[in-house]
Amino acid sequence: MKQEIHEKSIDTASQAMLWKAREEGMETVWDRYEKQLPQCGFGQLGVCCRNCNMGPCRIDPFGEGADKGVCGATADIIVARNLLRMIAAGAAAHSDHARDAVLTFKKMSEGKAGSYKIKDETKLLSIALEYGIPAEGKRCEEVAAELAHALLLEFGKQDGNLLCAKRAPGPRLKLWTELGIEPRGIDREIVECMHRTHMGVDNNATHILLQGLRTGLSDGWGGSMIATDVQDILFGTPQPRRSTVNLGVLSREKINVIVHGHEPILSEMIVEAAEDPELLKLAQEKGAIGINVAGICCTGNETLMRHGTPIVGTFLQQELAVITGAVEAMVVDVQCIMPSLGELTGCYHTKFISTSPKADFPNTLRMEFHEDRAYEIAKEIVRAAIENFPNRIPEKVNIPEEKRECMVGFSVEAILSALGGSPDPLIEAIKSGAVWGIGAVVGCNNIKVMHNYGHVTLVKELIKNNVLVVTTGCNAIACAEAGLLLPEAAELAGDGLKTVCKALGIPPVLHMGSCVDISRILLISSALANRLGVDISDLPAAAAAPEWMSEKAVSIGAYVVSSGVFTVLGTVPPVLGSQAVTALLTKDLNSVVGASFAVEPDPFKAADLMLEHIDEKRKALGLESRR
Amino acid sequence: MKDVMIRPERCLGCQSCEIACAVAHSKSKNLFSALEENPASKRRISVEYLPGPEISIPITCHHCEDAPCVSVCPTKALSQDSITSIITHNPERCVDCWTCSTVCSRFVSLYQLILVMGCWTSSMNHNRGVINRQAEAGIKCDLCEGRYLPACVEACPTHALIFTEVNDI
Ligand code: SF4
Ligand code: SF4
Numbered sequence: 073m074k075q076e077i078h079e080k081s082i083d084t085a086s087q088a089m090l091w092k093a094r095e096e097g098m099e100t101v102w103d104r105y106e107k108q109l110p111q112c113g114f115g116q117l118g119v120c121c122r123n124c125n126m127g128p129c130r131i132d133p134f135g136e137g138a139d140k141g142v143c144g145a146t147a148d149i150i151v152a153r154n155l156l157r158m159i160a161a162g163a164a165a166h167s168d169h170a171r172d173a174v175l176t177f178k179k180m181s182e183g184k185a186g187s188y189k190i191k192d193e194t195k196l197l198s199i200a201l202e203y204g205i206p207a208e209g210k211r212c213e214e215v216a217a218e219l220a221h222a223l224l225l226e227f228g229k230q231d232g233n234l235l236c237a238k239r240a241p242g243p244r245l246k247l248w249t250e251l252g253i254e255p256r257g258i259d260r261e262i263v264e265c266m267h268r269t270h271m272g273v274d275n276n277a278t279h280i281l282l283q284g285l286r287t288g289l290s291d292g293w294g295g296s297m298i299a300t301d302v303q304d305i306l307f308g309t310p311q312p313r314r315s316t317v318n319l320g321v322l323s324r325e326k327i328n329v330i331v332h333g334h335e336p337i338l339s340e341m342i343v344e345a346a347e348d349p350e351l352l353k354l355a356q357e358k359g360a361i362g363i364n365v366a367g368i369c370c371t372g373n374e375t376l377m378r379h380g381t382p383i384v385g386t387f388l389q390q391e392l393a394v395i396t397g398a399v400e401a402m403v404v405d406v407q408c409i410m411p412s413l414g415e416l417t418g419c420y421h422t423k424f425i426s427t428s429p430k431a432d433f434p435n436t437l438r439m440e441f442h443e444d445r446a447y448e449i450a451k452e453i454v455r456a457a458i459e460n461f462p463n464r465i466p467e468k469v470n471i472p473e474e475k476r477e478c479m480v481g482f483s484v485e486a487i488l489s490a491l492g493g494s495p496d497p498l499i500e501a502i503k504s505g506a507v508w509g510i511g512a513v514v515g516c517n518n519i520k521v522m523h524n525y526g527h528v529t530l531v532k533e534l535i536k537n538n539v540l541v542v543t544t545g546c547n548a549i550a551c552a553e554a555g556l557l558l559p560e561a562a563e564l565a566g567d568g569l570k571t572v573c574k575a576l577g578i579p580p581v582l583h584m585g586s587c588v589d590i591s592r593i594l595l596i597s598s599a600l601a602n603r604l605g606v607d608i609s610d611l612p613a614a615a616a617a618p619e620w621m622s623e624k625a626v627s628i629g630a631y632v633v634s635s636g637v638f639t640v641l642g643t644v645p646p647v648l649g650s651q652a653v654t655a656l657l658t659k660d661l662n663s664v665v666g667a668s669f670a671v672e673p674d675p676f677k678a679a680d681l682m683l684e685h686i687d688e689k690r691k692a693l694g695l696e697s698r699r
Numbered sequence: 700m701k702d703v704m705i706r707p708e709r710c711l712g713c714q715s716c717e718i719a720c721a722v723a724h725s726k727s728k729n730l731f732s733a734l735e736e737n738p739a740s741k742r743r744i745s746v747e748y749l750p751g752p753e754i755s756i757p758i759t760c761h762h763c764e765d766a767p768c769v770s771v772c773p774t775k776a777l778s779q780d781s782i783t784s785i786i787t788h789n790p791e792r793c794v795d796c797w798t799c800s801t802v803c804s805r806f807v808s809l810y811q812l813i814l815v816m817g818c819w820t821s822s823m824n825h826n827r828g829v830i831n832r833q834a835e836a837g838i839k840c841d842l843c844e845g846r847y848l849p850a851c852v853e854a855c856p857t858h859a860l861i862f863t864e865v866n867d868i
């Protein structure tokens with residue numbers, strides 16, 4: 073199955089870099105995928121178990137061979153356990169990120185992380201209030217210290233439930249309690265997943281999956297939400313601003329420093345260090361006209377949302393960025409960083425700098441990051457990039473022209489203020505049918521889908537049908553590259569949505585942040601549901617992850633569906649080996665949490681599924697339901 | 700003539716070849732949809748475990764027209780149906796001389812491996828078992844008619860199965 077370059081990505085800048093890679097003999101993720109084909113059927117169906125050393129065991133999906141593992145586990149059990157482990161890993165990734173944000177916040181409040189300060193006092197005070205921390209007569213740092221303490225307790229909580237989850241609408245919270253899936257301590261849910269999937273513990277597929285939902289909820293309404301809150305307090309709540317995206321943001325004359333990964337804790341400092349007069353002077357001495365910090369993946373989204381720092385690309389563009397030959401330093405923290413970057417950066421002058429105490433990769437320059445010396449370390453990193461500028465090999469430099477402007481920064485606060493302070497105008501627009509519904513489109517790139525095709529096609533279909541799209545993560549970057557994050561993109565929307573966007577001066581696709589910021593989508597859904605006096609599952613809303621690949625996406629799927637939002641997956645999750653689990657996820661969940669999953673690789677059909685769902689919900693609310 | 704060759708020393712026992720074969724012989728030719736077909740698609744290759752040397756080997760019989768194994772078999776333990784060309788093996792007549800395996804292009808490398816490892820009967824029992832099971836089910840390896848590369852060969856991650864000119868071996 074040899075793919076032509078134009079079949080690998082819809083983005084011409086990426087295609088250009090794929091040609092360059094071919095000419096220079098560089099291996100990319102597309103080549104490695106080809107070598108993996110055909111992929112293992114047991115793995116794709118989820119029917120392989122390695123949870124104990126009597127295994128590995130696998131079930132013959134065609135019924136001729138083994139129908140049970142050595143211990144007697146059936147396909148249903150094995151598939152459910154494997155899925156639970158994926159959810160646990162995803163929730164762990166988001167929540168451990170959150171923990172680090174809170175720890176930084178704590179050190180800041182104790183005066184042990186001098187580079188950080190409180191940027192959003194209003195948010196600090198409102199969240200402190202929610203956690204029952206009185207603020208009167210206290211300095212901000214004191215409030216912060218108490219809040220940090222309260223937040224840390226949420227991770228190791230042994231009694232009671234997560235406080236953040238109380239932000240969900242009343243009926244939703246009640247449903248979770250009745251089902252026994254109201255999330256408890258964040259770490260506890262993850263640990264319990266690992267316990268339950270150990271050999272000989274939980275062997276009932278439905279029972280296993282309920283724990284999956286609870287663990288997902290501890291991520292969405294716990295870890296991810298805490299990460300968003302704390303990062304807003306520390307770095308500022310995003311407000312609408314403009315920036316640029318795609319490989320063309322790399323500069324010929326400036327030092328290019330790419331921040332890639334997921335956390336803003338270091339990248340915030342790098343953005344600051346890049347404006348340090350001392351370093352700017354050094355850059356000039358080395359022959360550059362400045363320092364260009366640009367992002368990839370969610371670290372990129374975090375700095376984009378708060379500073380308008382440009383973005384180089386999505387997950388599948390990380391290697392292509394290096395292939396431009398113009399990157400002085402690829403600075404990474406955690407998550408979604410391809411280990412292949414080690415070998416690849418070695419073929420150019422690029423320094424591959426790993427910074428997280430948790431994550432290292434082949435051939436990196438280790439510059440471990442610690443909050444107490446945050447700014448100094450950031451400066452050292454930027455300095456390493458500057459020193460590397462003279463090593464650029466001019467013959468190897470080829471930066472694509474393509475870059476697109478975008479409007480970003482739509483936190484819940486920003487959306488409400490664009491609406492004039494309350495969700496009512498949006499509710500009116502939904503009632504009148506001008507805005508037919510809300511579509512949350514999120515998630516990664518997956519090599520199994522033509523790069524960005526799933527994202528962009530689906531989102532275009534939705535806005536054409538007057539569905540206001542909210543987006544995060546790589547979907548947001550893909551939409552930005554396609555020019556959909558501009559108020560002008562309203563021209564691509566249906567008449568109703570077009571009018572609304574023009575009146576408010578907003579794009580038809582609202583960039584709400586990084587993947588942990590899907591918590592913002594949960595909160596805006598709650599606000600709408602509360603205002604309408606209904607549950608989230610009654611809203612004319614649907615979600616999709618057209619090109620998902622990571623375990624984090626599985627955890628997200630679990631909490632989005634358990635929060636009551638119908639979700640369409642664009643790539644097939646490894647569950648089809650069990651009919652019971654498949655039926656549960658795609659049908660039976662409806663009668664449990666009022667929403668379910670669908671799998672639909674064709675983005676046009678996926679849009680139809682979402683629209684049909686929205687139609688039904690409109691009908692149930694007594695709104696016009698024929699498009 | 701090209702045929703599937705088995706390189707038993709490379710087989711890791713993952714059974715990918717079995718799944719690929721079943722999918723290639725399903726109506727939809729798609730893993731996910733094939734699961735729902737009734738009757739279930741049948742594979743024509745079996746990964747068998749040899750307890751002696753503790754290895755797994757993929758076994759598949761083409762039930763060749765003018766099968767050489769049949770013509771060399773000294774005791775007529777192997778016989779061929781003249782219309783369907785299906786081969787059957789009669790264990791009562793078999794004297795374990797292994798002559799058949801030395802002429803079968805698929806099994807010859809296996810035969811050599813077995814010679815080196817010195818575990819006579821177990822493997823032959825498996826070969827014949829598969830041949831007879833296929834005969835009973837009325838299926839055979841059809842070399843994936845219509846495909847450029849046989850599905851099992853394409854699927855094998857370690858290239859334990861290759862598709863090559865018989866004379867090259
Ligand atoms: S837990 Fe059961 S199915 Fe899994 S490897 Fe062990 S024996 Fe096999
Ligand atoms: S054993 Fe070998 S030679 Fe005999 S019919 Fe089968 S594939 Fe052909």
Ligand code: SF4
Nearest residue numbers: 720840842843849851
């Ligand atoms: S060549 Fe085709 S029919 Fe024969 S065993 Fe391999 S996959 Fe099955």
Ligand code: SF4
Nearest residue numbers: 710711713714716855
């Ligand atoms: S696919 Fe290859 S390695 Fe796997 S069982 Fe078949 S022959 Fe052996």
